Amino acid sequence: MASPSFGYLLVLATVLLFINPNEVGAKRTLRLYKLEKVVEKKEDLQSHLRIAEFEEGVLKVSGDLKQHVTIDNDWTIHFTISRADGHDEEYEEILDLPDLGVCDVMKTYYKEFLYNELKEYSNAPHPNTCPLPPEHYQLEDYPMDVHLLKKLLIPGYYRITSRLLHNDHIKLEYMAELEMKE
Template sequence: MGSSSGSVQHLVMLGIILLATNPFGVQAKTLSIHKLEKLVQEEDYLHSRLRIAEFQENVLKVSWDLNLRRKLDNDWMVEFKVSRSEDGDGGYERIMLFEVHLCDFMKTYYKDFFYQRIKEYSNAPRPSTCPLPKEHYRLEDYPLDVRVLKKLMTPGHYRIKYKLKNDESVILSYMAEVEVD
């Protein structure tokens, strides 16, 4: 899935990273997605559709269609930013900014954290694939277990932003607002 699976799967990486920002070991009881919004989609490059549904307690079913209309190489970057607020009133503080070139992402984070988990649910490209070819990629009913995230995240409100960009433009951007109690 390349960049598209990264969007969803970064939630798992977020949990691992937030472990370092949770010095008191407070465990969350609930994780709620209040908003999931596509902010940018450049139709000349791609068309994307993300669906998340609660499957059972602590498990979300994630499906994603990404129709990549042009090949993407290492001129493109994946940007992932996480901000946190105690009460969600707009006073968000950035706790993480992650930027990596697309091919570098494929060879490292995608290979090490995501590919093995998603390959049976998708036609995800192999980690060595870059540039990413024009293709209609699909992730179908991936069971995302949020128990790990709930154990690692400090209660509060989180704003998670994802961008696929180069020096001149952003071709895909999503934003999620998540509350952890």
């Protein structure tokens, strides 16, 4: 997530892309072991996330983010994925994206991949809105399709971490642990 709305929605979308504990078509399944909000600096923003199974391979995602401060390109998003062959084995980092400014993300990834779908289910800000003034953002029953992800991940255990930072301080962090089974 980039801006708190985008920052939150990007973190939300990122985490949700990796979550679906049900069958993946005929052969693959994703099983979520843990989804937690690790850090939330309530003086800056507060978030709540709800996920429900809608149909096979599609989740209904709802949540809200109360942003108490203005978010600009000094706020960044950091995303990592680690993988292990076994649950108790050491995780190896397989993706570590460099910090991306919220405004930069809003004008690129958010605009290209998220906004058109999110705007139907939320009061998500327009991609040209940056800096983002304080606001209460809501997402209601967004249908997240995870079929493609199930085809892309190889079997193993994954740890996904998404962070929203300001001045190198983590303001919001979500972490998910899951398993892809063949």
